[in-house]
Amino acid sequence: MNLKEWVFTxxxxxxxxxxxxxxxxxxxxxxxxxxxxxxxxxAMGPTLTANPTTxxxxxxxxxxxxxxGFQIPALTGFAANYAIPLMIGAxxxxxxRLNAFSVWLFxxxxxxxxxxxxxxxxxxxxxxxxxxxxxITTGNTALYTFTVLxxxxxxxxxxxxxxxTIAYMRAKGLTWNKLNFFVWSILGSFxxxxxxxxxxxTAVLLVSFDKYLGTHFFDPTMGGDVLTYQNLFWFxxxxxxxxxxxxxxxxxxxxxxxxxxxxxxxxxxxVYGGVWGIVIISGEVWIHHLYVTGMPDWLRIGxxxxxxxxxxxxxxxxxxxxxxxxxxxxxxxxxxLYALGTMFLFxxxxxxxxxxxxxxxxxxxxxxxxxxxxxHYVMAVAGSLAIFSxxxxxxxxxxxxxxxxxxxxxxxxxxxxxxNVIFWTMMNVGVKEGLPRRYYDWAQxxxxxxxxxxxxxxxxxxxxxxxxxxxNWILSAAFGKKAGDNPWxxxxxxxxxxxxxxxxxxxKPPVLADDWSPYAYAKR
Amino acid sequence: MNKHSxxxxxxxxxxxxxxxxxxxxxxxxxDRIGDPAAGWNHLWSEVLVxxxxxxxxxxxxxxxxxxxxxxxxxxxxxxxxxxxxxxAIGWAIIPAFIxxxxxxxxxxxxxxxxNLQRTVPADRLEVxxxxxxxxxxxTYPNGVRTQNVLKVPAGKPVLLRMTSRDTIHNHYMPDFKxxxxxxxxxxxxxxxxxxxxxxxxxxxxxxxGVSHSYMSGQVEVMPxxxxxxxxxxxxxxxKAAAAAPAATEGSAPAAAPTAGAAAQDNKKPA
Ligand code: HEM
Ligand SMILES: [Cu+2]
Ligand SMILES: [Cu+2]
Numbered sequence: 153m154n155l156k157e158w159v160f161t162x163x164x165x166x167x168x169x170x171x172x173x174x175x176x177x178x179x180x181x182x183x184x185x186x187x188x189x190x191x192x193x194x195a196m197g198p199t200l201t202a203n204p205t206t207x208x209x210x211x212x213x214x215x216x217x218x219x220x221g222f223q224i225p226a227l228t229g230f231a232a233n234y235a236i237p238l239m240i241g242a243x244x245x246x247x248x249r250l251n252a253f254s255v256w257l258f259x260x261x262x263x264x265x266x267x268x269x270x271x272x273x274x275x276x277x278x279x280x281x282x283x284x285x286x287x288i289t290t291g292n293t294a295l296y297t298f299t300v301l302x303x304x305x306x307x308x309x310x311x312x313x314x315x316x317t318i319a320y321m322r323a324k325g326l327t328w329n330k331l332n333f334f335v336w337s338i339l340g341s342f343x344x345x346x347x348x349x350x351x352x353x354t355a356v357l358l359v360s361f362d363k364y365l366g367t368h369f370f371d372p373t374m375g376g377d378v379l380t381y382q383n384l385f386w387f388x389x390x391x392x393x394x395x396x397x398x399x400x401x402x403x404x405x406x407x408x409x410x411x412x413x414x415x416x417x418x419x420x421x422x423v424y425g426g427v428w429g430i431v432i433i434s435g436e437v438w439i440h441h442l443y444v445t446g447m448p449d450w451l452r453i454g455x456x457x458x459x460x461x462x463x464x465x466x467x468x469x470x471x472x473x474x475x476x477x478x479x480x481x482x483x484x485x486x487x488x489l490y491a492l493g494t495m496f497l498f499x500x501x502x503x504x505x506x507x508x509x510x511x512x513x514x515x516x517x518x519x520x521x522x523x524x525x526x527x528h529y530v531m532a533v534a535g536s537l538a539i540f541s542x543x544x545x546x547x548x549x550x551x552x553x554x555x556x557x558x559x560x561x562x563x564x565x566x567x568x569x570x571x572n573v574i575f576w577t578m579m580n581v582g583v584k585e586g587l588p589r590r591y592y593d594w595a596q597x598x599x600x601x602x603x604x605x606x607x608x609x610x611x612x613x614x615x616x617x618x619x620x621x622x623x624n625w626i627l628s629a630a631f632g633k634k635a636g637d638n639p640w641x642x643x644x645x646x647x648x649x650x651x652x653x654x655x656x657x658x659x660k661p662p663v664l665a666d667d668w669s670p671y672a673y674a675k676r
Numbered sequence: 677m678n679k680h681s682x683x684x685x686x687x688x689x690x691x692x693x694x695x696x697x698x699x700x701x702x703x704x705x706x707d708r709i710g711d712p713a714a715g716w717n718h719l720w721s722e723v724l725v726x727x728x729x730x731x732x733x734x735x736x737x738x739x740x741x742x743x744x745x746x747x748x749x750x751x752x753x754x755x756x757x758x759x760x761x762x763x764a765i766g767w768a769i770i771p772a773f774i775x776x777x778x779x780x781x782x783x784x785x786x787x788x789x790x791n792l793q794r795t796v797p798a799d800r801l802e803v804x805x806x807x808x809x810x811x812x813x814x815t816y817p818n819g820v821r822t823q824n825v826l827k828v829p830a831g832k833p834v835l836l837r838m839t840s841r842d843t844i845h846n847h848y849m850p851d852f853k854x855x856x857x858x859x860x861x862x863x864x865x866x867x868x869x870x871x872x873x874x875x876x877x878x879x880x881x882x883x884x885g886v887s888h889s890y891m892s893g894q895v896e897v898m899p900x901x902x903x904x905x906x907x908x909x910x911x912x913x914x915k916a917a918a919a920a921p922a923a924t925e926g927s928a929p930a931a932a933p934t935a936g937a938a939a940q941d942n943k944k945p946a
Binding site: 204205208276278282284285288289372373376377378379412413414415416417418420421425444445446449452453456457460461463464467468470471474475476477478479480481482483484492495496499500503504506507509510511512513515516518519520583585586588590591592593594595596673674 | 715716719720723724726727730731734735737738741742745746747748751752754755756757758759764767768771772775776778779780782783785786787789790792793794842843844846848850853854855856857859860861862863864865866877879880881882883884885886887888889890892
């Protein structure tokens, strides 16, 4: 193994692994920020730092890096790169060099994000970067702008690449309706990235224009308007949560099928109703992030209805997930444990989103810890557990070795318990006391002292879970017992080649029988 | 409604002009006095029941399937057959219909409460709010100004018309279950119904800068007679000051309070 080969690789599997290493590193950094925040919040008044700006920088780094540096790249970078060509029987992606370019851009973005910790006036604009604050702060808003632009650009390039790959590079006989559900979910995700990322790019660029070049796009004293930014920002950033959500559903759907030894229940409803339903509705719900900004009353009501309607595609996918267990033969190895954990966390997170869709309830709940608890359930922990279930699942394929099961289970218990302790408590203090988010100090809310301590303890528990998991991966990659080509006895195409697969994936392109399906477990 | 007139109105408000009240035609008014906070509690408990039922249902089915279909010797899986076209459509349409019905039920209730929240009783106290880093500055109809303390009479709905002189803030009153952003260049409104005398927290709910978490204030609900006495006394003091030659009207920032001192210093970590 030499470094140069890895840096200049155009092999989709190596690009995928590079994405994995980069995004897990980002996760560790952002996770440390979370622990610092939790330590700061454990007691009233200044604890770790007496300077609120320091907390705000941690919060910026945590939010921006978790989303832009960890979840989106882990799903549309690592999982897509590693699994898609293998699942569709291709020898690589359509444009391997472009692929290498996108992972480079991603690394540059991560490095830029990490500069936050060395420059004198780091960004303190949080991951949303709202003006006017972002245009008047002494913090470095340009760093925020360029981090978003670089990672966004990487994503657009990857989108072009993967849409082409899925459309043109499927193995002979692999028709659309035989694709793994995961492939569909990535397709949907990238379609949304291509439509919406440019809008986000525009928004963050204009903020820096306002701040550094003297324009007034968002400055009302000169004819600009502060809400234009928020509309542009959420026009992308709401779909962004589906960019995360779809592939994570895709991963656990495929894991459910493999570990239940079943076909996906009502596959077509999950694909055409679920994935494409989400893609279509995703652009009509952004106002639910602007429910308390004085947007026109009719618009707030209209998008309450569209937001609630998201439950239809999501519900169809959920039914497919649950139905896939029916009459299966389920085993509970670590990937399946994480996938089931995702399912339960997602159930809590998804359902607690329903009150937030209702405009009239949100005038109380908006921007409180209820929201923080809710989105950590759906996105932060359900999403992360789905990503990690995917890593556990493809680990034998990537490394040729098995992950240690015992430690995998122990890590899962810590993670799952810790997540519920923190994020359930967050929702609780949000509803009961109305504790606002993004507070360096909770001096006005002495009644939440006990809950704050509980959350900090929860964050230590979840931190231990993640640490065990990472150590387990590293040690298993070096010393784990050898995996065969197909340790999970899956029918999916990626398991028909060697572990790890050779360059080009198969010695000869796979030929699919007429009755082949990635889910053909039933005996005929 | 046209954006320029809104921005114009906002700028006038920044200058402390009474013409900012041109917003009137956008505020629907009613003769009835409802109670939005009680409505919130009611709808919340209703929706909570709804999502709890769904959550428990899914979780129980999931847990049952996990146990029932765990691998046992002789059982090989592959039991889910390909659905017939009819069954596939049924399994898509029927659940979709159930979800939609539930959505519309929740939306209808949400809309009803929304109308209550946004339609302001005609018999009300109107106070203008200008927020700034890091204070809440209230102006009463007679020109009296307070900072970080909003004194109101019990039993009368209060309408706040809000704007901001710097970043975006959000006037949140957890006890009254309502909030809305206050933004530079825009005017927003909210109303609440303080029924009993007492004190309630106001806290900033939109990240506005370094001292965001210290930007608090108080709603002081007073017995009506007591409030009236305070209101008239401060109004008279203001008049007297204006008549005096050293009137500060022109030079003082729009926000300088005329009544009482700031309740607290919101800029310093406690
Ligand atoms: C796993 C342990 C985690 C803990 C203990 C944790 C904790 C926290 C805390 C304390 C806050 C700040 C609340 C505030 O001051 O408003 C926060 C905000 C946030 N977290 Fe996490 N978090 C975790 C994981 C994640 C993950 C995996 C993501 C991935 C998407 C994530 C995304 C966010 C975002 C987007 C914010 C909001 C940032 C903002 O307000 O600008 N978190 N988290
Ligand atoms: Cu504020
Ligand atoms: Cu604030």
